[in-house]
Amino acid sequence: MLDLAETPDGNVLLAAPTDRTVSIFDLRVSSSSLSSSTSIMMHPATPPCIAQSESGKQQVVTGAYDGIARLWDLQSTKGAVTSFRVW
Numbered sequence: 050m051l052d053l054a055e056t057p058d059g060n061v062l063l064a065a066p067t068d069r070t071v072s073i074f075d076l077r078v079s080s081s082s083l084s085s086s087t088s089i090m091m092h093p094a095t096p097p098c099i100a101q102s103e104s105g106k107q108q109v110v111t112g113a114y115d116g117i118a119r120l121w122d123l124q125s126t127k128g129a130v131t132s133f134r135v136w
Contacts, residue, residue, distance in 0.1 A: 051097040057105055061123065065096050071111055073123065088126045092119070 052065040055076075062074040073088040094115035102108040107123035108130075116136045119129035 051095070052099045054099040054101050054109070056101050056107070056123070057103055063099050063101070063109060065099055065111070067095055069093065069095050069113075071096055071099060071109075071121075073126065088123075090119075090121055090126050090129075093117075 050064050050066055054063045055061070056063075060075065060077050062076055064072045064074065066072070069092045071090040071092070073090070075087045078087075090111065092111065092113050092115075094113040094117070096111040096113040096119075098112040100110045100112075109121045109123060110118055111121065112118045112135065116134055117132050118135050119132040122130050
């Protein structure tokens with residue numbers, strides 16, 4: 050894993066492996082189910098960093114090796130809400 054992040058409420062764990070995804074794990078389910086993620090956020094490049102909203106909103110920002118930061122809404126992970134080039 051390149052990065053791990055937990056939402057402020059402690060219910061969701063986000064993991065950034067090297068396969069160009071961020072996996073979302075619901076920690077409210079039994080521990081035997083944590084081997085499979087509940088959702089995946091796809092990226093065109095490997096995302097080595099994750100930052101979650103501290104305000105309690107279900108929002109996450111991921112940064113990827115393509116120089117793009119993406120804002121995600123954890124309630125609808127079909128695509129990033131917005132993105133912007135950081136370099």
